[in-house]
Amino acid sequence: MSKKILFSHPIGNQNVKNLSRFLAEVGLIETFITSIAVYDKSLFERLSKISLLKEFERRRFDEVLRKTTKQFPLYELMRFALPKIGIHAFNKHEKGIFSIDGVSRYLDYKTAIHLEKNNKNIGMVYCYEDSSLDTFSVATKLGIKKAYDLPIGYWKTYRQLLSEEKERKPEWAATITGFKDSTEKFEKKDKELALADVIYVASEFTAKTLELNKDIANTRKVIIPYGFPNVNQAKKPLPKYDGKRALKLLYVGGLTQRKGIANLFEAVDYFKEKVTLTIVGNKAVEDCKILEKYLKKHKWIPTLPHDEILKTMHNHDVLVFPSLFEGFGLVITEAMSQGTPVITTNRTVGESFIRHNENGWLVNPGQTEDIINVIDVLMQEPDSLETISIEAKETAMKRTWKQYGDDMCADLRKYLTV
Numbered sequence: 001m002s003k004k005i006l007f008s009h010p011i012g013n014q015n016v017k018n019l020s021r022f023l024a025e026v027g028l029i030e031t032f033i034t035s036i037a038v039y040d041k042s043l044f045e046r047l048s049k050i051s052l053l054k055e056f057e058r059r060r061f062d063e064v065l066r067k068t069t070k071q072f073p074l075y076e077l078m079r080f081a082l083p084k085i086g087i088h089a090f091n092k093h094e095k096g097i098f099s100i101d102g103v104s105r106y107l108d109y110k111t112a113i114h115l116e117k118n119n120k121n122i123g124m125v126y127c128y129e130d131s132s133l134d135t136f137s138v139a140t141k142l143g144i145k146k147a148y149d150l151p152i153g154y155w156k157t158y159r160q161l162l163s164e165e166k167e168r169k170p171e172w173a174a175t176i177t178g179f180k181d182s183t184e185k186f187e188k189k190d191k192e193l194a195l196a197d198v199i200y201v202a203s204e205f206t207a208k209t210l211e212l213n214k215d216i217a218n219t220r221k222v223i224i225p226y227g228f229p230n231v232n233q234a235k236k237p238l239p240k241y242d243g244k245r246a247l248k249l250l251y252v253g254g255l256t257q258r259k260g261i262a263n264l265f266e267a268v269d270y271f272k273e274k275v276t277l278t279i280v281g282n283k284a285v286e287d288c289k290i291l292e293k294y295l296k297k298h299k300w301i302p303t304l305p306h307d308e309i310l311k312t313m314h315n316h317d318v319l320v321f322p323s324l325f326e327g328f329g330l331v332i333t334e335a336m337s338q339g340t341p342v343i344t345t346n347r348t349v350g351e352s353f354i355r356h357n358e359n360g361w362l363v364n365p366g367q368t369e370d371i372i373n374v375i376d377v378l379m380q381e382p383d384s385l386e387t388i389s390i391e392a393k394e395t396a397m398k399r400t401w402k403q404y405g406d407d408m409c410a411d412l413r414k415y416l417t418v
Contacts, residue, residue, distance in 0.1 A: 004123060005029055006124070007019075008108075009128050010128075010131050012059055013151075019408055020032055021064060024065045025064055028413065030121050034061075035076035037065070039061065039063060044059065045060075075103045079098045094180070094181060116142075125139045128149045128151065130185075132195075132196075151327045151328070153208075154209040165366060174288045175258070175285055199221045201224075203328050205347050229333070248276050252280045253321060255282065258323065261322075263367065263368040280304055321344045322343065324365045344361075345362065358391055
């Protein structure tokens with residue numbers, strides 16, 4: 001029997017759901033391990049009907065994974081439930097037993113135990129940042145290959161680039177939360193990377209950030225961009241932008257200066273009533289006065305289901321995502337699939353898909369004037385928006401999630417047989 005993959009992730013975001021599905025469809029997954037997985041008529045589907053637990057519906061995976069899924073839900077259940085009844089002590093950042101770091105450590109520990117006991121048909125483990133050290137250690141002992149998925153850039157590069165930003169915009173520094181992590185956590189990340197046989201990233205930018213880690217200079221790195229959602233062929237409900245009505249801008253993402261949100265707010269201030277801004281995203285912190293000031297000025301939606309996010313994108317003219325540090329930026333591909341072109345930076349996947357002034361716009365990270373210049377040109381040439389919108393959709397049609405899956409499966413299959 002040919003060897004297969006043990007695939008593990010503590011939560012399951014959009015790219016995890018797609019990759020795990022593709023691997024299962026081609027028969028490459030031996031076991032899929034996660035904290036909570038929702039399937040039709042399962043216990044967690046029933047629990048998701050309870051208002052306090054409705055967020056569980058976001059953990060729905062494709063039915064093709066059901067037979068191979070093994071769940072360890074205890075810590076994740078506690079992470080959800082305790083804050084809802086007013087208990088927060090166990091969810092404290094990193095140190096809390098039921099924090100997201102605690103959930104990741106627990107799943108890694110459980111995955112490692114499972115691997116030790118059930119490795120007969122396993123030729124590779126596929127794990128993610130912060131939840132792979134125990135599993136990789138066991139895999140090394142057993143001579144099993146280790147694939148590491150890095151969804152965002154390397155931590156040392158993050159600290160280097162964002163330290164500069166904290167000095168430039170100290171009033172926004174509290175929102176850049178990556179500096180709260182401990183030395184032990186960073187050391188663990190480096191240990192995970194050092195044990196990996198192959199590192200998968202989704203953008204050129206993420207790959208470049210790894211250059212600061214000299215210990216993995218010879219580790220194989222594979223860049224395979226994620227896919228675009230299905231393209232929305234429906235006509236936009238907005239009246240054609242003619243420069244007379246307000247330009248409808250949208251931001252989707254965490255409310256942190258890591259994503260350049262201060263530069264977006266500054267640009268919108270410049271144009272005043274000539275633009276409107278809708279913000280979809282959760283606050284990174286509760287005590288940032290300047291963020292609170294701006295949220296009161298604009299339409300803010302803390303969270304939306306994924307299908308509603310796509311609909312909201314379709315109902316706006318431009319998505320502005322001026323991130324200073326991003327592994328990929330799924331909102332970029334999602335917006336383009338809805339015919340909503342994107343203003344973004346070269347520290348996202350933008351350079352892979354966006355041609356400046358043709359199907360979107362690329363600006364320098366942290367530069368408010370660049371965002372202003374793009375919007376100003378668009379206002380002076382309003383007819384260009386429709387053309388750029390069409391080009392954004394054309395780009396989206398050229399790289400589907402299936403193509404991403406095919407590329408990943410082909411590379412993993414080849415690596416399994418080496």
